[in-house]
Amino acid sequence: xxxxxxxxxxxxxxxxxxxxxxxxxxxxxxxxxxxxxxxxxxxxxxxxxxxxxxxxxxxxxxxxxxxxxxxxxxxxxxxxxxxxxxxxxxxxxxxxxxxxxxxxxxxxxxxxxxx
Amino acid sequence: xxxxxxxxxxxxxxxxxxxxxxxxxxxxxxxxxxxxxxxxxxxxxxxxxxxxxxxxxxxxxxxxxxxxxxxxxxxxxxxxxxxxxxxxxxxxxxxxxxxxxxxxxxxxx
Numbered sequence: 330x331x332x333x334x335x336x337x338x339x340x341x342x343x344x345x346x347x348x349x350x351x352x353x354x355x356x357x358x359x360x361x362x363x364x365x366x367x368x369x370x371x372x373x374x375x376x377x378x379x380x381x382x383x384x385x386x387x388x389x390x391x392x393x394x395x396x397x398x399x400x401x402x403x404x405x406x407x408x409x410x411x412x413x414x415x416x417x418x419x420x421x422x423x424x425x426x427x428x429x430x431x432x433x434x435x436x437x438x439x440x441x442x443x444x
Numbered sequence: 445x446x447x448x449x450x451x452x453x454x455x456x457x458x459x460x461x462x463x464x465x466x467x468x469x470x471x472x473x474x475x476x477x478x479x480x481x482x483x484x485x486x487x488x489x490x491x492x493x494x495x496x497x498x499x500x501x502x503x504x505x506x507x508x509x510x511x512x513x514x515x516x517x518x519x520x521x522x523x524x525x526x527x528x529x530x531x532x533x534x535x536x537x538x539x540x541x542x543x544x545x546x547x548x549x550x551x552x553x
Contacts, residue, residue: 371448371543372487372531387540419486431475431535435486 331356333436335420341442342410350405350439352420360423361403362387362433363395365416372419378403410443417441446470448544450532455550456522464517464530464547472537476508476515479531481546487531490517519549527551 336351354361359380364372374387378397392414394406403422407414420436447469456462468476475494479487493499493508493515505518517530529546536542 369545371533371545372541373543374540431477431492432489433479433487433541435488437486 335436466532
């Protein structure tokens, strides 16, 4: 089934630990995104990538890093987790051109708790 | 600053019609989006408006007024499965999406 796979689904992490959230898509979309979703707030963009080999900072990039070595994979790394990074993280992708550029496909999300 | 406002929660009755409003302030404008998100699941795309007017898609319609910075999502013949959060998002001049906090819609039998 075409779409986005995120892993892990859920994780409890001690503060100070390093954590990588994985994201893989099989739709050959050029653009990929990482969002966090917190209760009472809209989705906030952490980092994005318009095409393989390029990345950019979103609204809330501090404490997070990404890489885009190929079209399909877009991992998000927390170098040293802090409790304020407790959130649900969504990976998304879209075509970078045409009508598809306006439609985001989301992964199922990764629920991260930092203690 | 950029901002998307929508009601936090709404309640409606099965079979009825409900209108969810959204007002937006973005730096430039490149479209208004509605997504549906069931509890514990990923958002899924519902509609996209870039020109003024009403776009109809089955039981769901979306309206845009660019001069008023206003959109609404209209859901007809409500079904229990429509219980979800509805997210409004505006695309700014840099083609970045600005998201509202979502409207939780509760459908009662």
